[in-house]
Amino acid sequence: MEFATSCSGRLFRTAWLLTGDWHLAEDLVQETLGKVYRAWTRRSRPDDPAAYARTTLVRTFITQRRRRGSSERPTDSLPEIAVPETDVALRVTLIEALARLDAKDRVVLVLRYWEDRSVEETAAELGLSAGAVRSRCFRALNRLRAVLGTDDLTPRP
Known part of the structure; x- marks a missing residue:
């Protein structure tokens, strides 16, 4: 296919x-x-x-x-990445932190920020309202900050 x-x-x-x-x-x-x-x-x-x-x-x-x-x-081990990245350590740290979040928080963050979907696109894919996506993003980013121990995660509007 x-x-x-x-x-x-x-x-x-x-x-x-x-x-x-x-x-x-x-x-x-x-x-x-x-x-x-x-x-x-x-x-x-x-x-x-x-x-x-x-x-x-x-x-x-x-x-x-x-x-x-x-x-x-x-687990603590990640598969090898074939594509060279500019900041591998940061990516690995983010992926490990994402793995510690619950499934719904991880889905919202991956769709919104890694896949670069809009709030509306994310809401449509998850069957949620745009407000629910914004709220979950806000809470999920706070949880991610807590896991990472940093305040450096600044979401885009």
Whole structure:
């Protein structure tokens, strides 16, 4: 499927940021693409297939976290990053801090700030109001600051 090939990279990046685990991210993307394929064959194509796939990914992640409860814990080791980054230590620190947040806080921060989605886009993908997204972002950033022990995280408007 051409669509799966074209969007799997972005879906994987988002899944990896949400899960913090390479293999769980691969499983999440595979499950998401399976759900998208089933939906694709049952009804007409969505207006924005990439947005539909992201929404499916996020909802699948939240459902998995809810099912697994507290039985799984993030680890201290991260997979190697093939792309050289300008500030690797900062990225690793942020990813480790994201892993300590609960699933919904992590989803909101990843969509809003890492994926650079607007409040409205994030709200639509999560099925929340724009005000709920703003509130959750505010609280999630405060939790992230507490985990990092810094006040240097300044959100954009």
